[in-house]
Amino acid sequence: MERTLCLIKPDGVRRSLVGEILSRFERKGLKIAALKLVQPSRELAERHYTYEDIAVRHGEAVREALIRFLTSGPVVAFVVEGVAAIENVRTLCGATEPLKSPPGTIRGDFAHHTFALTSKAGEAVRNLIHASANAEDAARELPLWFTSGEICEFRRSDQNEHFLD
Numbered sequence: 001m002e003r004t005l006c007l008i009k010p011d012g013v014r015r016s017l018v019g020e021i022l023s024r025f026e027r028k029g030l031k032i033a034a035l036k037l038v039q040p041s042r043e044l045a046e047r048h049y050t051y052e053d054i055a056v057r058h059g060e061a062v063r064e065a066l067i068r069f070l071t072s073g074p075v076v077a078f079v080v081e082g083v084a085a086i087e088n089v090r091t092l093c094g095a096t097e098p099l100k101s102p103p104g105t106i107r108g109d110f111a112h113h114t115f116a117l118t119s120k121a122g123e124a125v126r127n128l129i130h131a132s133a134n135a136e137d138a139a140r141e142l143p144l145w146f147t148s149g150e151i152c153e154f155r156r157s158d159q160n161e162h163f164l165d
Contacts, residue, residue, distance in 0.1 A: 002085040003033065003151075005141040006093075007130040010073030012110075013037075018076050021106055021129060024092055029158070030082040034151045038075050045070040047144050061122065069124035077145045086138060089131045098127050 008021055022032060040048075045067040080089050094101025098111030106129055113126040132138035142151075 001081050002083065002135070002138075003079055003081045003142065004086045004089050004132045004138045005130075005145060006078050006080055006089060006132075007070075007145075008076035008078075009070065009126070009128055009130060010075060011126040012128040013074050013076060015110070015128075017110055017128065020110075022076075022078070024106060025080055025089065028082075028088060028092060029156075030080050030085060030088060031154075031156050031159075032078055033081040033153075034077075034079040034146050036077055036146075036150070038077050038145070039073070040071050040075055042067065042071055044144065048141065062124075065122060065124040069126075079142065079146060079151050086132060086135060090133070093129050093131050096125070096127060098125065 006025075008018055012018065012021060022035075025032065038044075048070065049063050049066045082088065092106060094105030094107035094111075096107075097114065098107045099114045101108035101111065103109060107127050111125075111127045117125075132141050
């Protein structure tokens with residue numbers, strides 16, 4: 001089974017979309033293996049949005065905007081587990097740029113900001129959710145948000161329908 005980190009960002013929490021977002025993963029057959037409501041500290045946000053990853057590729061101003069946004073309110077952090085969990089989660093989320101997310105995805109259905117709008121304002125795009133981009137990012141991000149003891153091992157009641165183990 002593959003694991004990945006997801007964060008419902010402050011805009012998703014403030015808009016009361018937590019239940020809707022979580023249910024999309026469960027309906028897909030993915031398992032929520034850990035879940036918590038967190039008010040991220042600046043230190044945690046800086047470790048999540050690393051200089052090497054964000055600032056080098058997009059600039060320090062973008063990284064700073066992301067850190068400000070992530071720490072602006074509570075975040076629902078959760079671990080998703082399942083077959084091809086990373087790819088499935090990213091597909092359900094839609095493109096990072098909400099404008100490019102098709103209907104049926106979380107961002108396509110609920111996000112309405114664009115990169116153009118937020119970059120003019122010097123803000124991070126309000127795109128509701130973060131999902132690890134790949135296995136390497138998941139391996140780095142999961143221990144930032146969860147200890148191994150916080151991730152639960154259990155079988156979904158329908159697991160035999162979704163998994164071949």
